[in-house]
Amino acid sequence: MTAAGTLTGATCPACGAPVEAGDGFCESCGTELSPPVVSTGAPGYVPECPVCSVDPSSPPGGITADGYCESCGRKVPTGRDHAELDLGPLAGVTDRGLRHQRNEDAMALASAQTPSGPVAIAVVCDGVSSSPRPDDASLAGARAAVQVLLAAARRDEDPAEASLAAVHEAHEALRRLGTPSQAPSATYVSAVIDAAAVTVCWLGDSRAYWLAESGAIRLTTDDSVAEELVAQGSLTEAAALASPQAHVITGWLGADLAWPQPHLRRFEPPGPGVVLVCSDGLWNYRPEAADLADLALPAALTDRLGAAGTLLKFALDAGGMDNITVVLAPFPLARPQTLPRRTAQ
Amino acid sequence: MTQSGFTVDVDQNQYLPEGGRDVSAIVTVTSSADAAGVHSAAAGTPASAEIIIIDCSGSMEYPHTKIAEARAATAAAIDVVRDGVWFSVIAGTNTAWPVFPPDGSMAIADVSSRAAARQAVTGLRASGGTAIGQWLSLARQIFGAYPAQLRHAILLTDGKNQHETPDQLQAALRECEGVFSCDCRGVGTDWEVGELRTISAALLGTVDIVPDPSGLAADFAAMMRSAMGKQVADVALRVWTPQHATLRFVKQVAPTVDDLTARRTPSGPQAGDYPTGAWGPGESRDYHVGVEVNPAGVGLEMLAARISLVAGPPSAAELLGQGLVRAIWTDDEALSTKINPLVAHYTGQAELADAIQEGLEARKQGNEEVATAKLGRAVALARESGNEDTAKLLAKVVDVVDAETGTVRLKKKVEDVDEMALDTRSTKTVRVKKAQS
Numbered sequence: 001m002t003a004a005g006t007l008t009g010a011t012c013p014a015c016g017a018p019v020e021a022g023d024g025f026c027e028s029c030g031t032e033l034s035p036p037v038v039s040t041g042a043p044g045y046v047p048e049c050p051v052c053s054v055d056p057s058s059p060p061g062g063i064t065a066d067g068y069c070e071s072c073g074r075k076v077p078t079g080r081d082h083a084e085l086d087l088g089p090l091a092g093v094t095d096r097g098l099r100h101q102r103n104e105d106a107m108a109l110a111s112a113q114t115p116s117g118p119v120a121i122a123v124v125c126d127g128v129s130s131s132p133r134p135d136d137a138s139l140a141g142a143r144a145a146v147q148v149l150l151a152a153a154r155r156d157e158d159p160a161e162a163s164l165a166a167v168h169e170a171h172e173a174l175r176r177l178g179t180p181s182q183a184p185s186a187t188y189v190s191a192v193i194d195a196a197a198v199t200v201c202w203l204g205d206s207r208a209y210w211l212a213e214s215g216a217i218r219l220t221t222d223d224s225v226a227e228e229l230v231a232q233g234s235l236t237e238a239a240a241l242a243s244p245q246a247h248v249i250t251g252w253l254g255a256d257l258a259w260p261q262p263h264l265r266r267f268e269p270p271g272p273g274v275v276l277v278c279s280d281g282l283w284n285y286r287p288e289a290a291d292l293a294d295l296a297l298p299a300a301l302t303d304r305l306g307a308a309g310t311l312l313k314f315a316l317d318a319g320g321m322d323n324i325t326v327v328l329a330p331f332p333l334a335r336p337q338t339l340p341r342r343t344a345q
Numbered sequence: 346m347t348q349s350g351f352t353v354d355v356d357q358n359q360y361l362p363e364g365g366r367d368v369s370a371i372v373t374v375t376s377s378a379d380a381a382g383v384h385s386a387a388a389g390t391p392a393s394a395e396i397i398i399i400d401c402s403g404s405m406e407y408p409h410t411k412i413a414e415a416r417a418a419t420a421a422a423i424d425v426v427r428d429g430v431w432f433s434v435i436a437g438t439n440t441a442w443p444v445f446p447p448d449g450s451m452a453i454a455d456v457s458s459r460a461a462a463r464q465a466v467t468g469l470r471a472s473g474g475t476a477i478g479q480w481l482s483l484a485r486q487i488f489g490a491y492p493a494q495l496r497h498a499i500l501l502t503d504g505k506n507q508h509e510t511p512d513q514l515q516a517a518l519r520e521c522e523g524v525f526s527c528d529c530r531g532v533g534t535d536w537e538v539g540e541l542r543t544i545s546a547a548l549l550g551t552v553d554i555v556p557d558p559s560g561l562a563a564d565f566a567a568m569m570r571s572a573m574g575k576q577v578a579d580v581a582l583r584v585w586t587p588q589h590a591t592l593r594f595v596k597q598v599a600p601t602v603d604d605l606t607a608r609r610t611p612s613g614p615q616a617g618d619y620p621t622g623a624w625g626p627g628e629s630r631d632y633h634v635g636v637e638v639n640p641a642g643v644g645l646e647m648l649a650a651r652i653s654l655v656a657g658p659p660s661a662a663e664l665l666g667q668g669l670v671r672a673i674w675t676d677d678e679a680l681s682t683k684i685n686p687l688v689a690h691y692t693g694q695a696e697l698a699d700a701i702q703e704g705l706e707a708r709k710q711g712n713e714e715v716a717t718a719k720l721g722r723a724v725a726l727a728r729e730s731g732n733e734d735t736a737k738l739l740a741k742v743v744d745v746v747d748a749e750t751g752t753v754r755l756k757k758k759v760e761d762v763d764e765m766a767l768d769t770r771s772t773k774t775v776r777v778k779k780a781q782s
Contacts, residue, residue, distance in 0.1 A: 052588075066669070068648040071615075073587025073638070075646035101645040129644070130677060 024112065024154045036110035036121070036146040039083040039094045039325075040139065047076045077102050080135065084305060087111045090120045090193075091305035092327035093312050097281055098320030104129060105279045105323040106138035106186075108146035112153045117195035119153040121146060122327040125170070126206050126279040128185035128252055137174050137184035141253050144173035145190055159192040160264055163201035166190060167262045171253045178255040185254030188262070189220060191277050193329050198267045198275050203251045203260055205280050206325075209289045211300065212273025216293035219267055219275075223251025241287065247280070269331045274300040274307075281324035282315045296328065304328040350377040350577075350626075353654050353666035356687045359673050360680040361640070368636045368649040370670040371598070371687040376577070378627040394431040394451060394493035395572060396484045396525075397422055397565075399444075400502040401436040404535065405471035411532060412471045414558035415501060418565040420463045422499060425569040426454040431491050434462060437480035438473030439508035443487070451491055474508035477544065478517030485521045494578040495623050496525035498548075499568050501561070503532045506540055514540075518547045523579075526550050526622050528568050531769070532558055534761040538768040546603055549622035554769045556762040574625035577656055580665070581610075581618040582632060585651040588615065591637040592650070595619045598691040599631035602698045602772040612662075618655065631776065633691050638672055646673045687777065690730060694774040697726040697735065701771035705742075705764060708755065717743075717755055725751030732775045738767040 012019050017028035025032055049069035062070045069076050080103045081096040087109050096103040104127030112119045125141040127134025145166040152162030167188055177184040187204025198219070200208045205222040221227055225248040226240035240246060253260055276292060286292050295314055300307035308326040315324045357370035397419050405412040419434060426432045431451040434444040443449040445465035452458040480500065488496045506514055521527075527548035529541045532555045545552035551568075555561050582605075586592050597603040609617040621630070636649045650670035655662035675681055704719030720743050727736040728748040736748070741763035743753040 064648075068651075069587075071588050073590070073648040074641065075648070099642065099644060101642070130680075 034111060036108055036143075036150050037085045037087065038108045038139065038143050038146070039080060039085060039092075039106050047078060049074055049076050075101060078135075080106070080139075083107075084308075085109050086305045087120070089118065089304075089333050090122060090327065090329035091308055092122065092124075092277075092325065093305070093308040094325040095281075095312055095316070095320075095323065097323050098316060100129075100323055102135055103323045104134040104138055105281065105325040106135075106142040107325050107327055108142040109327065110146050110150040110153075112150060114153055114156050114194075116156055118333040120193040120329045120333055121149045121153060121190070122275075122277045122329060123149070123166070123170075123188070123190045124206050124277050124279055124325050124327060125186040125188050125253075126204070126281075126323065126325070128187070128249070128254070131185035131254060132178065132182050133184040134186065136177060137186040137254065140173040140177055140184075141170035141186045141188055145170040145188070149190060149192060153192065153194075159194060159197075159199035160266060163190055163192060163199055163264060164262065167201050167203065167253070167260070171257075171260050174253045175255040180256045183254040183256035185252045185256065187249060187251075187279070188253050189277055191275050191327075191329065193275055193331055193333060195332065196268065198269065198331060200265045200267065201262050203253060203262045204249045205247070207278055207280070207283050209276040209278075209292055210267060210269060210273055211276055211289065211293040211296050212269070212271060213293075213297060214271050214273070216273075216289035218289045219265055221263070222249070223263075224249050237287065241284075272301070273331055274304070275329045275331060276300075276311075277327040277329075278311075279323060279325040281320075281322035282311055282326055284322065285315055285318040300328050301330060304330065349663070349665040350379075351375065351624075351654055351665040352377075353652060353668040355652065355668035355670055356685060357670060358681075358683050358685040358688070359671040360675045360677070360683070361672050362678070362681040363643050363674060363676055364640045365672075365674065365681065366637045366640055367593075368638055368670060368672045369685070369688045370634050370650070371685070371691060372582070372632040372634055372652050372668055372670075373629065374582075374621070374632065374654055374666070375629040376624045376626055392493060392578075393427070393495040393497070393573070393575075394488055394491050394525075395426055395569065396433050396435060396451075396487060396498040398435045398437055398441075398480050398484060398498055398500040399466075399469060400438075400475065400504070401469055401471050401473065402438050402475045402502075402504055403472050404504050408558075411503060411558045412469065414561045415532070416466050416469050418501070418561035419466045419469075421562040422565040422569040423459050423462045423466070425566050425573060426459065427573050428455050430454045430573070431493055432458075432462070433487055434466060435480060435483055435487070436469055437475070437477065437483075437502075439476045439479070440473075441476075441480040441483040443483070444469065449483075449487060451487060475502065475504045475506055476509040476513075477502060477506045477540075478509050478514040481521050481527070481544075482517045485517075485524050488525050495572075495575050497550075497572040497575070497623070498525055498527040499565060499572075500527050500529045500544070501532060501565075502529075502536055502541070504535050505537045514544075518544060522547055523620065528552075528572075530555050530561070530564065530568075531765070532561060534765055538765055542769070549620060551601075552769060554762070554766050556766070571625070575623035576626060577624045577665075579658075580621045580624050580654060580656045581662075582621060583612055583616055583618050583653040583655045583662070584634065585613075585616040585653070586636055587638060587647060587649070589639045590649065592617070593635035593637055594633070596633045596695065597621070597630055598633045598694060599629075599774045599776050602695050602774060605632075631687075631691065633688070633695070634670060636670065641672075641674055643674045643676050646671060648672075690777045691774070693726050693730050694732070697723055697730070697732065698772045698774075700726065701735070701739070701767060705768050713755055717753060720755070721751035721753040723751075724748050724753050730775060730777075732773075734773060734775075735767075735770065738763070738770060742767055
């Protein structure tokens with residue numbers, strides 16, 4: 001998809017009526033002009049069996065309505081296996097990785113023009129593999145949260161309050177998917193980048209980082225056994241991550257948790273840089289902010305999608321043990337040069 | 346309950362350890378209490394046909410009450426045949442002949458045809474040998490001339506199949522498979538349990554012992570009532586498995602153990618049909634399906650089997666219900682080592698049946714050590730699973746010292762009837778209450 005118009009003289013993609021750059025909705029037909037985008041895969045994606053489609057000796061098999069290969073019985077991946085989202089100012093990529101059969105990560109991005117300037121929104125959820133339907137859980141959480149955050153941004157509301165409302169809405173969406181004994185679950189991290197600050201809200205071990213030439217820091221602390229051991233001073237970070245308990249998380253969204261306790265942080269960047277929001281499929285291989293900055297900069301300052309692809313390739317080359325999701329957004333936000341577009345392969 | 350009137354439920358542990366191959370599931374098929382009538386019966390055509398096959402070999406005269414009770418039982422069964430159902434009665438010795446209608450046709454049941462049939466049966470006399478294959482072949486010929494969907498026979502014998510070879514019986518059975526179902530009854534203690542079990546299993550019917558001829562009439566009437574209740578004919582389990590997978594077994598495990606593995610008829614790519622016979626309303630049966638799959642990596646999911654319940658001819662089968670058997674590989678041992686309670690229960694019930702049959706065989710061969718071990722194991726399994734009927738039958742064959750550990754002593758003197766009852770009913774299982782999931 002190409003840009004439907006420039007900032008001046010932009011038109012509604014649905015009805016062609018002229019629209020203002022800051023409008024959330026077309027004044028003429030009501031179409032949402034900059035809707036949030038979610039990593040559900042490209043429209044028209046045709047699933048095919050990853051095993052039989054590359055095996056010449058295997059008979060050509062269809063995919064059943066319930067998503068299995070008619071020949072080998074393999075659960076066939078959906079369009080979520082690899083998805084790229086590019087909203088101009090911010091961009092992200094999510095990938096199945098090399099070891100998991102499906103991508104249980106999900107991301108949702110949005111951008112808005114507000115009276116106080118542009119706002120970029122990113123939500124990343126990582127489905128908890130030991131829970132039922134973790135892929136549905138992450139998608140439901142990301143989708144519910146981004147809508148709350150975008151609506152609040154358009155109304156110029158306080159990003160901290162909006163972030164708490166969004167994680168609450170995401171939790172409600174997951175509760176509706178299950179019961180306390182059968183609870184689809186996911187981690188959660190959101191970042192709202194506006195003219196003044198970066199507001200981060202999280203639960204679990206998906207992370208946000210600030211990456212800049214002047215210095216890189218991690219913005220989140222994990223709800224995980226490993227992090228608690230480090231906090232107690234009983235283990236170094238490297239030792240904690242090497243322990244078998246490293247990935248046991250102590251916070252998540254799901255119907256088995258009545259009162260999730262999300263964390264909130266407001267960060268005012270000292271200068272220009274990029275915000276990285278990611279799942280543990282990336283940071284497992286480079287937990288240190290400075291190391292991630294080395295990988296992402298300076299490309300991420302100008303080409304977010306390209307830099308996200310670089311980080312993804314790094315994680316895949318390092319083993320791709322888990323699903324990988326990488327979202328990058330600059331600070332300060334450049335004014336968007338194109339209307340939203342979405343690509344996937 | 347689905348529109349078809351059937352439900353198919355699958356109970357399993359879908360998690361396998363890394364490299365795990367064996368997937369095991371219990372499939373519960375239930376028909377609703379008010380199932381819609383027999384499928385696509387042509388208007389005005391009786392959908393059911395019944396044949397009663399009575400042993401008239403010479404031994405039926407010893408004691409004389411045997412043939413008299415058999416006549417009375419046949420009359421009792423005839424009385425239960427519903428108006429409009431085709432029926433006939435066959436007598437069997439070392440040959441077989443139609444008793445009613447005497448021309449080898451089938452009569453349509455009504456007040457006068459039932460009376461005529463009862464009258465014809467009073468003329469049955471016992472003399473001659475036993476060639477059960479001949480009896481079944483005649484029944485098959487008679488059934489073959491009538492387009493009924495539900496074809497059912499009741500077979501009574503009091504002796505061994507002495508006047509034909511086992512091969513002749515097998516050949517006749519093969520021709521009858523799929524043509525009609527047959528409930529078998531042995532009266533007295535001179536018949537062979539294994540022989541009748543082979544016939545009832547091949548023809549998807551029940552088998553039981555009627556020790557005292559005076560019990561025949563009530564049993565025959567009950568069997569015929571059950572047959573009259575059947576509404577959906579030729580129901581099969583259609584099992585699809587993935588490429589490179591092996592379907593290790595398909596067994597009915599409730600109400601009785603019945604191995605269907607060898608009964609597979611190919612029904613499409615990677616799929617085969619296993620017959621379950623006819624179903625009446627409110628019936629529920631359990632099946633144990635074992636599949637060996639090629640392992641996939643940790644985190645991957647595979648459909649290990651798709652179980653479809655189908656009715657009618659393979660070319661135009663109607664889908665009545667469906668269940669999925671899944672395999673998901675995990676490195677979480679807490680998940681992969683969990684034993685599914687239903688799978689464990691029915692594995693035990695199948696072992697119970699085997700232990701009884703092998704124990705009784707060893708006892709017959711004079712191998713007391715094996716007999717004591719096997720029957721002891723059976724006592725422990727029956728106790729553990731709460732199969733009280735089987736436990737009672739076992740207690741007539743062995744002295745139970747400690748049921749929990751299966752410590753038993755073989756009884757010095759065992760009545761033939763007790764041994765045969767235990768053997769015949771060894772495949773009866775009990776169900777467990779399903780675990781809340």
